[in-house]
Amino acid sequence: MASARDIKSSKDVSSLNTSQNLGFSTSPNASFQSAPSSQGGSVFATPIVPLANAKHLKPFATEDIKVLLLENVNQTGREILSKQGYQVEFLKSSLPEDQLIEKIRDVHVIGIRSKTKLTARVLKEARNLIVIGCFCIGTNQVDLQYAAEHGIAVFNSPFSNSRSVAELVIGEIIALARQFGDRSNEMHSGTWNKVSNKCWEIRGKTLGIIGYGHIGSQLSVLAEAMGMSVIFYDVVNLMALGTARQVPTLKDLLAESDFITCHVPELPETKNMIGQAQFDQMKDGSYLINASRGSVVDIPALIHAMRSGKVAGAALDVYPNEPAGNGDYFNNTLNTWGTDLRALKNLIITPHIGGSTEEAQRAIGVEVADAW
Numbered sequence: 599m600a601s602a603r604d605i606k607s608s609k610d611v612s613s614l615n616t617s618q619n620l621g622f623s624t625s626p627n628a629s630f631q632s633a634p635s636s637q638g639g640s641v642f643a644t645p646i647v648p649l650a651n652a653k654h655l656k657p658f659a660t661e662d663i664k665v666l667l668l669e670n671v672n673q674t675g676r677e678i679l680s681k682q683g684y685q686v687e688f689l690k691s692s693l694p695e696d697q698l699i700e701k702i703r704d705v706h707v708i709g710i711r712s713k714t715k716l717t718a719r720v721l722k723e724a725r726n727l728i729v730i731g732c733f734c735i736g737t738n739q740v741d742l743q744y745a746a747e748h749g750i751a752v753f754n755s756p757f758s759n760s761r762s763v764a765e766l767v768i769g770e771i772i773a774l775a776r777q778f779g780d781r782s783n784e785m786h787s788g789t790w791n792k793v794s795n796k797c798w799e800i801r802g803k804t805l806g807i808i809g810y811g812h813i814g815s816q817l818s819v820l821a822e823a824m825g826m827s828v829i830f831y832d833v834v835n836l837m838a839l840g841t842a843r844q845v846p847t848l849k850d851l852l853a854e855s856d857f858i859t860c861h862v863p864e865l866p867e868t869k870n871m872i873g874q875a876q877f878d879q880m881k882d883g884s885y886l887i888n889a890s891r892g893s894v895v896d897i898p899a900l901i902h903a904m905r906s907g908k909v910a911g912a913a914l915d916v917y918p919n920e921p922a923g924n925g926d927y928f929n930n931t932l933n934t935w936g937t938d939l940r941a942l943k944n945l946i947i948t949p950h951i952g953g954s955t956e957e958a959q960r961a962i963g964v965e966v967a968d969a970w
């Protein structure tokens with residue numbers, strides 16, 4: 599079998615004490631060396647570049663690199679890049695495609711969030727681009743195939759806001775169980791309505807988590823700490839945290855849970871994963887939460903299940919169609935069932951704020967900026 603080659607010259611290596619120095623190291627501070635041969639001696643056939651001549655891994659001066667940050671990326675991330683000497687241009691919003699193409703021609707690095715679409719058409723114009731930083735979780739706004747084929751590295755931040763989502767869901771479980779969203783709305787309109795009928799503690803209830811990834815597993819720990827029993831369904835066999843238990847099918851989860859919460863990715867298989875048939879399989883008076891993606895729950899079926907009393911309450915943070923900016927857009931033009939949904943009792947609807955905390959945005963800014 600051919601022997602491995604080292605990055606040191608044969609002269610350097612022969613002078614080393616092999617028992618002390620020829621080992622692998624995973625420490626970023628230690629220089630990399632090859633594994634020793636089975637005989638324990640030097641096995642190198644040709645002289646290789648001595649370390650003194652090794653190339654530095656930074657072939658450019660930071661001040662020559664132009665960075666364009668769009669969509670108001672977090673200030674901490676901006677500061678990290680500016681302190682390193684990059685030329686940083688910062689814009690608060692995303693850009694329409696023609697303006698984006700103009701700007702991207704010149705830059706080496708672009709930082710975006712979810713609204714900027716880096717399609718192949720846009721990226722073709724980006725002659726100098728070497729890095730795309732997605733200051734968010736997803737990368738579906740970037741043509742990853744094109745980026746990979748053209749050597750453009752893409753960074754994101756896959757779990758910086760997982761905890762924020764999990765905490766929102768915990769809040770929603772209690773809010774639904776106690777109906778305090780409705781009580782608060784009534785008080786805002788001047789109505790005192792003190793009720794205990796069908797208001798519950800969450801202690802001792804079963805939480806069913808669909809998708810036991812970054813968010814689902816965080817939620818599992820928090821829910822158990824509050825006295826809930828946790829079961830989960832996932833397409834992958836996973837180690838359960840605490841005393842949580844994986845169930846073999848979605849049907850099992852639906853039949854056993856008092857609260858059901860979705861934390862799966864947007865995929866063809868997860869589209870309308872919770873529809874009429876699944877509502878029928880749930881316990882009477884159970885609760886549904888969706889803070890994953892808007893395509894996962896069939897909203898007309900949810901409206902039907904809530905009107906019939908099958909579902910006692912629901913919390914939605916994501917929708918099939920979401921507006922591009924803030925304003926009074928949550929209407930029937932955006933989603934045909936908008937008015938019917940808004941009229942439901944014990945329904946918490948939030949504008950995709952699961953990951954919107956100062957901590958999450960800061961963590962995303964630091965992680966992505968540091969990765970460059």
Ligand SMILES: NC(=O)c1ccc[n+]([C@@H]2O[C@H](COP(=O)([O-])OP(=O)(O)OC[C@H]3O[C@@H](n4cnc5c(N)ncnc54)[C@H](O)[C@@H]3O)[C@@H](O)[C@H]2O)c1
Pocket residue numbers: 735736756757759760763808809810811812813814831832833834861862863864865867868889890891915916950951952953954
């Ligand atoms: N509301 C928000 O602001 C917000 C913020 C962050 C993430 N999200 C969304 O939350 C969801 C979960 O995020 P995450 O970081 O935990 O993802 P993750 O990738 O860490 O976990 C997803 C889990 O779902 C499982 N899964 C995939 N397909 C499945 C299926 N058909 N049935 C059952 N399980 C399936 C995967 O095996 C994985 O364990 C994603 O859709 C993400 O986009 C929303």
